[in-house]
Amino acid sequence: xxxxxxxxxxxxxxxxxxxxxxxxxxxxxxxxxxxxxxxxxxxxxxxxxxxxxxxxxxxxxxxxxxxxxxxxxxxxxxxxxxxxxxxxxxxxxxxxxxxxxxxxxxxxxxxxxxxxxxxxxxxxxxxxxxxxxxxxxxxxxxxxxxxxxxxxxxxxxxxxxxxxxxxxxxxxxxxxxxxxxxxxxxxxxxxxxxxxxxxxxxxxxxxxxxxxxxxxxxxxxxxxxxxxxxxxxxxxxxxxxxxxxxxxxxxxxxxxxxxxxxxxxxxxxxxxxxxxxxxxxxxxxxxxxxxxxxxxxxxxxxxxxxxxxxxxxxxxxxxxxxxxxxxxxxxxxxxxxxxxxxxxxxxxxxxxxxxxxxxxxxxxxxxxxxxxxxxxxxxxxxxxxxxxxxxxxxxxxxxxxxxxxxxxxxxxxxxxxxxxxxxxxxxxxxxxxxxxxxxxxxxxxxxxxxxxxxxxxxxxxxxxxxxxxxxxxxxxxxxxxxxxxxxxxxxxxxxxxxxxxxxxxxxxxxxxxxxxxxxxxxxxxxxxxxxxxxxxxxxxxxxxxxxxxxxxxxxxxxxxxxxxxxxxxxxxxxxxxxxxxxxxxxxxxxxxxx
Amino acid sequence: xxxxxxxxxxxxxxxxxxxxxxxxxxxxxxxxxxxxxxxxxxxxxxxxxxxxxxxxxxxxxxxxxxxxxxxxxxxxxxxxxxxxxxxxxxxxxxxxxxxxxxxxxxxxxxxxxxxxxxxxxxxxxxxxxxxxxxxxxxxxxxxxxxxxxxxxxxxxxxxxxxxxxxxxxxxxxxxxxxxxxxxxxxxxxxxxxxxxxxxxxxxxxxxxxxxxxxxxxxxxxxxxxxxxxxxxxxxxxxxxxxxxxxxxxxxxxxxxxxxxxxxxxxxxxxxxxxxxxxxxxxxxxxxxxxx
Numbered sequence: 001x002x003x004x005x006x007x008x009x010x011x012x013x014x015x016x017x018x019x020x021x022x023x024x025x026x027x028x029x030x031x032x033x034x035x036x037x038x039x040x041x042x043x044x045x046x047x048x049x050x051x052x053x054x055x056x057x058x059x060x061x062x063x064x065x066x067x068x069x070x071x072x073x074x075x076x077x078x079x080x081x082x083x084x085x086x087x088x089x090x091x092x093x094x095x096x097x098x099x100x101x102x103x104x105x106x107x108x109x110x111x112x113x114x115x116x117x118x119x120x121x122x123x124x125x126x127x128x129x130x131x132x133x134x135x136x137x138x139x140x141x142x143x144x145x146x147x148x149x150x151x152x153x154x155x156x157x158x159x160x161x162x163x164x165x166x167x168x169x170x171x172x173x174x175x176x177x178x179x180x181x182x183x184x185x186x187x188x189x190x191x192x193x194x195x196x197x198x199x200x201x202x203x204x205x206x207x208x209x210x211x212x213x214x215x216x217x218x219x220x221x222x223x224x225x226x227x228x229x230x231x232x233x234x235x236x237x238x239x240x241x242x243x244x245x246x247x248x249x250x251x252x253x254x255x256x257x258x259x260x261x262x263x264x265x266x267x268x269x270x271x272x273x274x275x276x277x278x279x280x281x282x283x284x285x286x287x288x289x290x291x292x293x294x295x296x297x298x299x300x301x302x303x304x305x306x307x308x309x310x311x312x313x314x315x316x317x318x319x320x321x322x323x324x325x326x327x328x329x330x331x332x333x334x335x336x337x338x339x340x341x342x343x344x345x346x347x348x349x350x351x352x353x354x355x356x357x358x359x360x361x362x363x364x365x366x367x368x369x370x371x372x373x374x375x376x377x378x379x380x381x382x383x384x385x386x387x388x389x390x391x392x393x394x395x396x397x398x399x400x401x402x403x404x405x406x407x408x409x410x411x412x413x414x415x416x417x418x419x420x421x422x423x424x425x426x427x428x429x430x431x432x433x434x435x436x437x438x439x440x441x442x443x444x445x446x447x448x449x450x451x452x453x454x455x456x457x458x459x460x461x462x463x464x465x466x467x468x469x470x471x472x473x474x475x476x477x478x479x480x481x482x483x484x485x486x487x488x489x490x491x492x493x494x495x496x497x498x499x500x501x502x503x504x505x506x507x508x509x510x511x512x513x514x515x516x517x518x519x520x521x522x523x524x525x526x527x528x529x530x531x532x533x534x535x536x537x538x539x540x541x542x543x544x545x546x547x548x549x550x551x552x553x554x555x556x557x558x559x560x561x562x563x564x565x566x567x568x569x570x571x572x573x574x575x576x577x578x579x580x581x582x583x584x585x586x587x588x589x590x591x592x593x594x
Numbered sequence: 595x596x597x598x599x600x601x602x603x604x605x606x607x608x609x610x611x612x613x614x615x616x617x618x619x620x621x622x623x624x625x626x627x628x629x630x631x632x633x634x635x636x637x638x639x640x641x642x643x644x645x646x647x648x649x650x651x652x653x654x655x656x657x658x659x660x661x662x663x664x665x666x667x668x669x670x671x672x673x674x675x676x677x678x679x680x681x682x683x684x685x686x687x688x689x690x691x692x693x694x695x696x697x698x699x700x701x702x703x704x705x706x707x708x709x710x711x712x713x714x715x716x717x718x719x720x721x722x723x724x725x726x727x728x729x730x731x732x733x734x735x736x737x738x739x740x741x742x743x744x745x746x747x748x749x750x751x752x753x754x755x756x757x758x759x760x761x762x763x764x765x766x767x768x769x770x771x772x773x774x775x776x777x778x779x780x781x782x783x784x785x786x787x788x789x790x791x792x793x794x795x796x797x798x799x800x801x802x803x804x805x806x807x808x809x810x811x812x813x814x815x816x817x818x819x820x821x822x823x824x825x826x827x828x829x830x831x832x833x834x835x836x837x838x839x840x841x842x843x844x845x846x847x848x849x850x851x852x853x854x855x856x857x858x859x860x861x862x863x864x865x866x867x868x869x870x871x872x873x874x875x876x877x878x879x880x881x882x883x884x885x
Contacts, residue, residue: 117870118873125869128824129865129869131820132866132869136866139855142855253813260691261691293702293705295702296701297698297702300695300698300699300700300701303691304692307681307692307695308680308681308692311688
């Protein structure tokens with residue numbers, strides 16, 4: 001997690017101290033404020049609640065906001081931390097910080113086990129398993145009376161002392177937890193622009209694309225969920241010390257929902273959103289108390305209204321207005337070293353596919369295909385709709401498991417490798433239906449490509465940014481580096497996707513129908529781009545229906561029909577092959593070319 | 595052994611309630627991809643409506659049930675308009691949160707109107723039940739099982755044998771294609787919300803004489819219905835029913851033979867086990883995404 005990069009393009013992102021001065025300043029301010037402010041009783045409690053909840057909600061920012069996985073058990077992890085501190089200090093008389101550490105470790109372990117069990121599955125499964133975990137924990141806390149004190153809860157939880165300095169006084173303890181909240185905020189904020197944070201966001205935006213960008217999707221999700229469990233327990237442990245009394249009903253399903261709502265209302269993709277959301281939702285019921293009995297009803301209604309009118313949360317509302325003020329990037333950049341690792345074209349085989357088969361039940365989508373892609377050539381794979389081209393690419397890149405056959409890439413058998421490991425070996429691809437990371441900027445998208453483990457720049461954040469910019473420059477998208485990919489036109493998104501693949505310095509680039517959905521001008525531009533890539537000696541495999549484009553760039557053509565190879569060879573030979581004309585071109589080529 | 599059959603019967607009775615609530619869940623998941631955390635509040639409101647009509651206004655019991663269910667159907671439309679409609683293009687999570695907001699709102703409105711006390715209410719029959727051999731058949735549980743079975747049959751007939759049912763199915767399978775074929779998708783989704791709310795209301799009314807009517811009566815039922823939905827197979831109708839029944843029986847047996855305080859844990863332990871071992875549930879499809 002040393003790989004850091006920022007919003008700026010001149011490399012301040014690589015600054016490991018970024019945000020630290022502000023954080024130190026913030027800590028000094030909150031400590032002084034907490035120490036000397038006349039916060040007593042009621043207000044002290046509100047502040048303690050807000051600060052400790054914020055730490056838990058920051059955990060949700062990581063798992064939900066960054067990584068896109070729904071967790072409905074944050075109050076359970078919060079509770080594990082709280083009970084560890086409470087039982088540890090009251091019943092077992094151990095040091096506060098040791099008890100806190102035990103709680104955090106236990107919570108992280110629970111998170112890992114739950115995550116390892118369900119995160120292989122997509123979508124809502126984590127949400128469901130966390131609901132169960134939440135319910136079971138509540139039942140255990142309530143019913144295991146001899147250990148947890150049951151529904152009566154635990155009283156007289158100790159506050160810590162450190163090197164003889166006691167945090168027993170309310171204001172002093174508040175200063176401690178506020179400082180902790182600031183540090184956790186800094187951590188979560190920095191995480192977002194770290195390599196791991198980018199990987200999480202890539203997983204959130206598009207799991208398949210993330211996996212073919214060298215990201216271990218499953219591992220990333222497990223780590224994100226583990227971090228959220230750890231932060232939940234830290235918040236909970238500090239909460240227990242703050243209120244000195246805890247009971248099972250403080251960590252129930254409803255409280256998990258409240259934390260989830262805090263994250264979403266504030267804006268789950270930013271730590272500042274989490275802070276805003278937490279403070280608002282802690283204060284909102286207090287502000288609404290003048291409404292007496294119906295205040296919680298008004299609170300519920302406000303939740304709906306905020307969801308409807310502030311789609312990106314309170315912070316998202318502010319943030320989108322700030323983003324527009326970022327200047328377009330105009331500095332010059334170094335050229336893209338396309339062949340940095342691979343030397344000149346030698347025509348040696350790079351990708352060798354032998355007897356590859358993929359069956360879906362009785363359907364033989366790919367049926368014993370042989371094919372060799374040679375270094376420095378452009379190899380086109382064509383065929384009618386449903387002939388198995390995209391399935392072929394999906395099997396080669398590992399999204400589908402091969403039913404039979406062997407795939408060798410750069411002299412390594414990759415048939416059984418996971419998609420991210422194939423990318424790490426140097427296989428990059430684009431998708432027929434563009435798969436970019438829509439919630440991230442153009443630059444961040446391409447940085448994910450450049451960070452491919454095994455790439456020559458992957459370990460140095462400064463170089464990653466430089467490489468990403470060079471790739472963007474190559475596709476003439478450098479000026480849009482700061483824009484959100486989701487705001488770009490379809491054609492430009494395709495260029496971002498290609499730049500993402502180029503930035504990873506692939507041994508072979510697989511383009512799945514790059515001309516699909518482009519208008520005529522864009523197709524001409526794409527043709528020029530492909531010729532430039534070919535001129536640089538990049539090894540490319542392209543699928544497309546645009547015969548004009550294929551003829552312009554291809555050195556070698558393979559034709560598929562009904563999952564079988566029906567022709568293979570030099571473009572002229574293949575395109576005049578009678579089977580190809582019958583199956584695909586449909587009529588003599590002279591008329592087709594017109 | 596008579597104990598065992600007694601427990602099975604009781605489990606099927608409570609399981610039928612889970613099945614009904616779960617069915618309401620599944621229909622919304624299928625029609626609108628909405629995971630409705632306010633589903634339990636439908637049951638709670640249905641029960642309170644019956645309290646108003648029967649306990650307070652003194653109307654005929656069965657007339658009161660009919661009226662409550664009709665009002666719940668109308669309420670389903672309002673619910674859809676407030677929580678689903680403005681957020682329908684924004685993916686699953688915002689709608690989930692807004693249904694949570696609605697659930698908080700509804701619970702607290704009812705709390706404000708009726709206070710926190712638990713209201714007892716009469717069952718469907720004057721007689722408590724009857725004896726078959728050594729097994730006591732509670733008339734309310736028997737009624738729940740029979741009504742649930744009848745509703746499932748009715749729903750099957752509507753879905754499979756009527757044009758409306760075909761349109762509803764088409765909507766749930768592919769909204770875009772359905773709308774291109776001239777099916778009024780919006781109306782279909784609204785019908786589903788109304789039906790889901792009516793179903794939830796009826797489940798609340800049926801369970802009310804057993805659990806009594808309170809603001810929180812449906813909370814745990816909702817979560818278990820949700821668990822039933824996963825155990826049966828996410829989004830599967832037969833799965834929701836079978837999952838509900840299986841859960842009801844398992845937890846009744848578990849509470850009796852293993853542990854009473856942890857009765858509510860069995861549902862969630864079952865859910866955990868299923869998610870780890872067979873995540874697609876009893877009737878679910880294999881999970882995969884197209885590249």
